[in-house]
Amino acid sequence: MLRVVVLISGGGSNLAALLGECDAPGFPAEVVAVGADRDAVGLDHARARGIPAFVVPFAAHPDRESWGDALVAAVAVHEPDLVVLSGLMRLLPPRAVDAFAPRLINTHPAYLPEFPGAHGVRDALAAGVTETGASVILVDTGVDTGAILAQERVPVLPDDDEATLHDRIKPVERRLLADVVRGIADGTIALDPIAASSHAQPDPDLTT
Numbered sequence: 001m002l003r004v005v006v007l008i009s010g011g012g013s014n015l016a017a018l019l020g021e022c023d024a025p026g027f028p029a030e031v032v033a034v035g036a037d038r039d040a041v042g043l044d045h046a047r048a049r050g051i052p053a054f055v056v057p058f059a060a061h062p063d064r065e066s067w068g069d070a071l072v073a074a075v076a077v078h079e080p081d082l083v084v085l086s087g088l089m090r091l092l093p094p095r096a097v098d099a100f101a102p103r104l105i106n107t108h109p110a111y112l113p114e115f116p117g118a119h120g121v122r123d124a125l126a127a128g129v130t131e132t133g134a135s136v137i138l139v140d141t142g143v144d145t146g147a148i149l150a151q152e153r154v155p156v157l158p159d160d161d162e163a164t165l166h167d168r169i170k171p172v173e174r175r176l177l178a179d180v181v182r183g184i185a186d187g188t189i190a191l192d193p194i195a196a197s198s199h200a201q202p203d204p205d206l207t208t
């Protein structure tokens, strides 16, 4: 059984969907803990199931690296086989990436490398594209520059706003994430340390 720690920042709807997948008989993974960089309401999805929930407040640390070190320590307690960033709205500093990679993945609501960053849905709308997507990637020291493990196109409709488009993207994200976690657990997806190496140029902002 693959031991998974999920990290979030917000409502955790994608976490809730993964928890539901884990309930299915034969699903080869279990969420053993959920963490956040702030007091995220989504942690209640874990608490309601008796799954350990923890907060490592970014604001409580003098800099990103020290926050990252504290996060690594809090995650390591749970001895994960895989760390899933599912709505963690905080860039991990290089030491934290290196502590977890290549068993570190992220879901993003865009068809990477299109629209990376904190506002992928908003940016797709602003660009006026007729399609965007969802992606699951390995996490490296860049911003959404890791190897792509799964992605799928999602249409943008003329009357979409950020909420309606994001609501169309999320179910695709959830399915892709479940498929990737299942694939990692059953060995059909190999997390290649080379592919996951920090080949990206570290984002200079990551050390602030």
Ligand SMILES: Nc1nc2c(c(=O)[nH]1)N[C@@H](CN(C=O)c1ccc(C(=O)N[C@@H](CCC(=O)O)C(=O)O)cc1)CN2
Pocket (backbone or CB within 6 Å): 085, 088, 089, 090, 091, 092, 093, 097, 106, 107, 108, 109, 116, 117, 118, 139, 140, 141, 142, 143, 144, 145, 146
């Ligand atoms: N080292 C990495 N860490 C993280 C990555 C990554 O690719 N490399 N992905 C993010 C998730 N994400 C996009 O998928 C993302 C989230 C947040 C940001 C960002 O700029 N955050 C700001 C704070 C924004 C805020 O407070 O609202 C920051 O960290 O300073 C960019 C991309 C997870 N971590």
Ligand SMILES: NCC(=O)N[C@@H]1O[C@H](COP(=O)([O-])[O-])[C@@H](O)[C@H]1O
Pocket (backbone or CB within 6 Å): 008, 009, 010, 011, 012, 013, 014, 015, 042, 086, 087, 088, 089, 107, 108, 109, 117, 118, 119, 120, 170, 173
């Ligand atoms: N760049 C990172 C990013 O935008 N992540 C996105 O935040 C949402 C979290 O929703 P949730 O808290 O309801 O699961 C998800 O769509 C996730 O892909």
